[in-house]
Amino acid sequence: MTATPRGQRKSAAATKLGTVPTALLRRIEREAGGAAAKAAPAAWMRAVAHACRAELAERLNETMQADRDSGAKRVHYLSMEFLMGRALANALAALGLDAPFRQAAEHAGVAAADVLEREPDAALGNGGLGRLAACFLDSLATLGVPSFGYGLRYRYGMFAQRIQDGRQVETPDDWLRLGDAWELPRPELRYPVGLGGHVASDEGLARRWVPAQTVYADAIDFIVPGHDTRRVAVLRQWQAAPANPIDYAAFSRGDHLGAAREKLEAESLNWVLYPDDSTQAGRELRLKQEFFLVSASLQDMLARHLAEHGTLDTLGDKASVHLNDTHPALAVPELMRLLVDEHGLGWDAAWAQTCKLVSYTNHTLMPEALETWPVRMFEQLLPRHLEIVYEINSRFLDLVRAKLPGDEALVRRVSLVEENGERRIKMAALSIVASHHVNGVSALHSELMVQTIFADYARIWPERFCNVTNGVTPRRWLAQANPTLAAVLDERLDGPAWRTDLDRLAQLAPLARDAGLQAEVRAAKRANKERLAALVRRELGVSIDPASLFDVQVKRIHEYKRQLLNLLHVVARYQAIVAEPNANWVPRTVVFAGKAASAYVAAKDIIRLIHDVARVVNSDPRVGDRLKLVFLPNYGVSLAETIMPAADLSEQISTAGTEASGTGNMKFALNGALTIGTWDGANIEMAQAVGREHFFIFGLSAEQVAQVRALGYDPRLHYEENARLKRVIDAIARGDFSPGEPERYRALVESLLKRDSYLLLADFHGYVEAQAAVDRAFIDTAAWDAKAILNIAGMGSFSSDRTIREYAARIWNVPA
Incomplete structure (x- = not known):
């Protein structure tokens, strides 16, 4: 099933479009193993999704090739959550296939609405942070910005909420029970991610991390279509896999649970979004998840850059790494580790590239919501990264003393290490120190950000702070969610162009009465x-x-x-x-x-x-x-x-x-x-x-x-x-x-x-x-x-x- 290419003569497009319902019915019959009219709505949903995915994969190849050929700079958007929702209606609209799908369903006597309702929401996010990231992917694709979103493939989401006797009860959100028709596995993309262990020095006194445990990150792509364009964006999700899926000797001894321990530990990284951090185990799992996300994503970015450009000298010119809140802040020490320890850059060169790459969006003004991690937990799980954070902090504090001499109270306040009570690493501070820009998400928020929680850092780098007010995609939140109102707007605004030019809505103001x-x-x-x-x-x-x-x-x-x-x-x-x-x-x-x-x-x-x-x-x-x-x-x-x-x-x-x-x-x-x-x-x-x-x-x-x-x-x-x-x-x-x-x-x-x-x-x-x-x-x-x-x-x-x-x-x- 192929969408009509834009720019063709109307008669040719109409002729081609007319073949789509028939092709779709045949595809459903092949996948369902029977007549389309007798196929269940869930079978219809999967078959239509597979048809859309095939077209999207073709567009993905075009997009990736165009970006390689042009040497384009790419944006890498790191977020712990992407609240995507259902994908089928959005894909049909973007591909120009909504009408053919409904024609095919009507021909088979199947209710199109029932098919769309069979798709579960992708449980990859929870709240506004994740939905914002999803809207951004839609706009990145629609505007043609070369980009990757990077996240984790959560098996059970945050949780499914049930109400019993007025109480909230949490149960697993088993959204992948029947598989995901949209996923595009990338088995060729697999990266090792270490945890624990110790740091050793080689003969040249270079420091090297020797992890106690290694898990592998396997890539699974979700393709996000652009609207009114053939461009797409990619949400690359990471699935954890054990280095050794089974301890065969333990299994042979009859210790079946012990034989699967490594597999369970790896897979637990993908079980839930935001593990309950009221327990030590929950806090450790959340830190592991955050590191797993950034390590795999940065390794992927570096491998692609080297394949296309051959040198890391141009990294900051050809890539951006954006931190959606502090959850991906571990990208800073991990990027430094990869550049210094794995790729042999000197500290100053690596830090220069890091600061050219990284930018950070803050989403809260509440100090208690700013993420911190105990030094002891860092030392246990990420010992080399703790050394790197200490080195970043030492050099940063030297800079502060040189720039604002005599203010040791300021030095204590801005330190990346909180010394009052339990020593903790301040992730927002780490993000600010490494970022070339730090933005708030509304005018008031950005103003208060530099007046309150980040006032000291704004004093050091006033030029680093800016505002970018949030937005939402009108394709999802008006055209798709409210087709009755969208039809009114199409009529009043001379067509559907407002979907990609929302400023056209201003034409309604003189008509308000x-x-x-x-x-x-x-x-x-x-x-x-x-x-x-x-x-x-x-x-x-x-x-x-x-x-x-x-x-x-x-x-x-x-x-x-x-x-x-x-x-x-x-x-x-x-x-x-x-x-x-x-x-x-x-x-x-x-x-x-x-x-x-x-x-x-x-x-x-x-x-x-x-x-x-x-x-x-x-x-x-x-x-x-x-x-x-x-x-x-x-x-x-x-x-x-x-x-x-x-x-x-x-x-x-x-x-x-x-x-x-x-x-x-x-x-x-x-x-x-x-x-x-x-x-x-x-x-x-x-x-x-x-x-x-x-x-x-x-x-x-x-x-x-x-x-x-x-x-x-x-x-x-x-x-x-x-x-x-x-x-x-x-x-x-x-x-x-x-x-x-x-x-x-x-x-x-x-x-x-x-x-x-x-x-x-x-x-x-x-x-x-x-x-x-x-x-x-x-x-x-x-x-x-x-x-x-x-x-x-x-x-x-x-x-x-x-x-x-x-x-x-x-x-x-x-x-x-």
Whole structure:
């Protein structure tokens, strides 16, 4: 099955396209071993995926050959997660094969939607960090930037979330049970990765690492298609394999488990994303995973560079290595080890190449979220790398003393080794010291980054820090997720060109009050709300009204994301409805989804409280359809593609100064949802693009948050002074929502009243007032629709295509 080459005459293209459904039906019959009409949807899914993969492999060969011939500089994007979601619909759209696929399915009497639904989400990521990386691969391919994404092939993802009696229960996400139709194994690419052991000196006193254990990294490619181009990008995933798959002598002795120990130890590197680090074993496994990723990826990059260029002298001119947060920070000492120990470069030459290669994106302003590793663990697992880190640190501190003499306090603060308490290696500091550029992911985040957590480093290298605001791919998050709205845009914007030129959305702004456009956008929203309502009824057995306001917060469950603030408003609203059931309430459906880390007790308590409140609210006859509360389990890309197009209101309510950027906020607005949020992260730039009057902004600013904390914050004052807030917290504390166990949420309530680390109580009044403004706005249908259209129209600059162009120009120095 081959896509129609662009540029052919229309009649020739139509003739060729007409052969595709027949070829596809024949392929399905061959793979299923019977008539296409009788093949199961899963068999259809695999056969269609294989057909797409064949075309993508051809394009991959073209792309790789073109890059070799041109001597292009490549970007190597290292990330612990890539949240790809399903691939089939995206591939069909990119290859121009969506219509032929649907024709073939219709001819065989098979529902195309059923085929698409049979594909599992690729469990290679969890949250915004991984989804951002996936959007970037889409844009790298679409813009034709030579690139590789590098990640791990997780067998069971992070976990599949189940809800039992309101509690989150983690189970393996067995997404590879039936194999992956998209994978392209590269058995010729295998690299050794060492662990443990000791460091020895040879006769020339050069230091050499002698690992105690070696595992092999096998490459498996996932091809990411570009849109409106034949170019593709590659996600190269690493699968660990043992040096000795079985200890035959142990097996012969009857020690069958012992015989497989080395195999199990190797394969455990690929079992799960982010092992629970509340145990020593979990922390060690996470460090091993991070090193496995960077070692294999860098060996692959160096081997390709030497094959194409023959010398490492040009490495920094022909390659970029980008660290997506600190998880791949071990790339710095590993690259130095490979260049110095394995390839014979002198230290200064190797360091010069490293600093030309490496750049780093920071994703957090919270010091506790900056990754560090104990020196003793480093010494045990990566002894040569510890020596290299010490040498980097020594030379760096000499530079600091020369540049800013006499400030030993500064020297202590910027050292790569934390000396207070247990000695630890600071991975963000290591990334900064080796990078030619360090970027934040929104204007506010980048500003605060150099004022707070990285202020000392910005004093040393002010030119090194910059901003690149995040973006999302409109191909996935509008064209694919919301075809009803996409069809409206195709009609209003003279075709589908907006998919690769999102700035065209600005043409909608003058039409925001056009009654015809409002009706079309409203109809698309209603169709999406009905689809979500059907899903909720099917999965949860709860009926929700598509005419109600869909108020949505879907993201990782974390205290700083403040799902609990949202829930406090739900309880306040419930209490008010019960007190005045005959008031003119705006019907509202509140939707939550997201996973809590398995060891994160407070976040899991929040999930349970959501379910307890939902049980009470949804069953109270005094409330009826005025208020519904639902939690959809196992949040992922495919679920997001159903939820986001249906949302009327997007909850982006993190404590100001804690959210680096956000990308969910962009996806919601792109689909016509209005935002209620704090003046934080990318909310600020979005509000400036759309018009602040079309956002519902509330709460303390980042500057005010800092002032409140500096003065000494007492959350109990807000509790005592706000009668509405007091009623809400008292109801939770006395067990109104957990009557069988009234003390269930004591820890949660005490945390709010004694610490309230993320200032929920300080922002509660402003949040409730903003929600009242939402109610008033929703009643005026035409005004609401105009705001929704203006939100869509203002999203042009939040395309990941714009983001990648900025990375290419400001950081990577590659054309895009």
